[in-house]
Amino acid sequence: MKEIIALSDQEITINRNEFLKINGSIDTNLYYIESGSVRIFILDGSDEQNIRFGYKENFVVSLDSFLTEQPSNLCIQAIKKTVLKVVTKKQIDDFLALKNNAILWVKILENLAVQQLEREIDLLKNSPKERYERVLKRSPQLFQEIPNRHIANYLRMSPETLSRLKKS
Structure with missing residues (x-):
């Protein structure tokens, strides 16, 4: 991962509620x-x-737009003032052209795919309590970094349900 971060030669700051990417736009950067x-x-x-x-020390990307270089329906918005290192698709492509670097990239993509699959299974199969407990176990830092209303939306429950689950 450090190798990917080191590719960045640009840093940007977005303020609270500011958009990094809007619906329908193309974004071929990794942040x-x-x-x-x-x-x-x-x-x-x-x-x-x-x-x-x-949040801190995470990568974020509009993966569909990054891979296809086409517009995406994803929006990326700052919850609070955020400083990001920007890695362009060209920088990554040049990095991947070097021997053995593709293995690191595949590991990053595999990790993203597994995380997405776990989330989909949670939403389809588990009760709100189970979804809450799995996210708490998987990403405890989430509850320190992200407001409850956004977490409740992510878990597909009301803020009141999340509040009750946190108390129990």
């Missing part, structure tokens, strides 16, 4: 969060549905 936090969400009519979060 490493130095500080702050972001949410990745989609719009469903007028509703927003959080699908991922990023």
